[in-house]
Amino acid sequence: MQPSPASDRHPSVHDHSVPTRGRPPASGREIRDQPTGGPPSRRTITRVPGRRPEPRRGRPAECEPQVLGVVDGTETADYVAHTATLRGVVRQRLVTRALVEHLPPPPARLLDIGGGNGVQALEFARRGYEVTVCEPDPGMLVEARRALADAPEVVRRRVALVEGDGREAARLVGIGWDATFCHGVIMFVPEPAPLLEVLVEVTRPGGIISVVGKNGPALALRAGLQGRWQDTTAQLGEPTPAASTGSATSTGAAGQPAVIPPGGDDPANVSAILTAAGTRPLARYGIRIFTDHLGDTPPGPDLDAVVDAEWAAGTRDPYRGIARLIHHVHCRLR
Incomplete structure (x- = not known):
């Protein structure tokens, strides 16, 4: 999923362009785009002609998944x-450039968990990969189908x-995936460990886990570069002038950050959870160092x-x- 300017998106209302009559609750069935770009159908996955579908190990009977409460972005x-x-x-x-090296x-x-409107999935499908997007928001899946409708059939x-x-x-969707992505999701779940551990569980030994999350210790940078000084001070955890006469301050001990970021916003915590779950870190990349404060500026x-x-x-x-986002790339060991 892509972060919006507000960096907060609550699940959107169901898009009624998708027929709902007779539609079962969210159950994890594959939702396929019709060749004409019309309403989605639910059917067995069709693969590229001449290629045998990979087995879906561990596929269960249909279940009723709980939708994540918040994901990256605002409204769809x-x-x-x-x-x-x-x-x-x-x-x-940047995410694509990093991943092609690993x-x-x-x-x-x-497998792209929380893959939103399918931008990353489409990029890797164009490169010849077989990609499954697991997304809780029906509205985002509508957008993903629209994007797929414009892509070549292959x-x-x-x-x-x-x-x-x-x-x-x-x-x-089973286990044994060659690589699992989770981009822009962990910072919006109350506790990142259960989701991060699932990423490791579904990835085969030797496979790649790719996680993008906020860089909590550096979040004040955007507000400062945009001239939002009160926000900057608040995000740094510094006492305001009115509170500076008190005996207590919000700054941490020597060598410690003034503000402790939530678990999903702390890159060290994210890496530690993945490592404890049985991975080895391969690389860590910063995303949006020079451009994060530019709002909705279009590409030039x-x-x-x-x-x-x-x-x-x-x-x-x-x-x-000082990057806004940190991209973790790990390898499952066992």
């Missing part, structure tokens, strides 16, 4: 619009859409140069440490 329309902004495009380009070659099987056949909670992924003719600069900075410190 805002979220989709954000994917076309400079910030949205930079994020996707993924097995196509046609490996990829690309559409490589993408499956599943409605359901990512924490139920093992029951919904210098987009390639912007992405190159962001990439160079995001692969090294001290720049990586």
